[in-house]
């Protein structure tokens with residue numbers, strides 16, 4: 388598992404702080420509490436990897452995890468990028484505007500960005516912000532992959548129903564550039580499938 392070598396690299400508050408834009412990266416988005424940290428930890432087989440991105444008050448930053456194979460030039464790094472969880476009610480308005488501009492710039496011009504993973508609670512999928520994030524990727528011509536996580540909370544039949552419903556909605560809203568699967572950071576269901584998608588986008 389090439390993602391198992393993931394190491395915290397940096398937290399960026401603005402565009403200038405990002406690593407050189409010459410490599411490959413995959414961004415992870417999701418509503419707060421959806422299960423994004425648990426998903427990153429499961430993909431990377433580490434228990435506390437994504438904890439740093441959860442520190443309260445540090446929500447407006449991009450957290451980079453380095454999965455670069457040894458011997459790769461520094462300017463061609465491979466990264467997982469943990470975007471701030473959205474849906475916090477109490478983010479001040481000027482910070483929200485800063486974040487929106489940062490995100491617009493990031494999705495609009497970051498060449499290294501190869502794909503977006505959107506983590507959604509299987510019981511509450513496709514909220515407004517989820518659709519907005521998917522729209523950013525699709526408008527840029529990037530592939531996106533949706534993880535319907537906490538699948539362990541539902542029985543197999545309900546999982547299949549939700550998967551089918553979300554798949555139908557995604558295809559009518561975004562065409563065939565967004566794929567979707569069930570997932571659980573708890574039971575590790577779907578981890579191999581998700582890892583294969585992310586690994587292929589990173590060229591690993």
Ligand code: GDP
Nearest residue numbers: 418419420421422423424425536537571572573
């Ligand atoms: P984040 O805010 O999106 O990073 O969410 P976390 O990964 O911190 O998870 C939020 C809460 O949901 C925590 O209490 C986790 O233990 C729980 N959780 C996350 N993933 C799963 C999962 O796959 N199954 C279950 N049952 N609980 C999960």
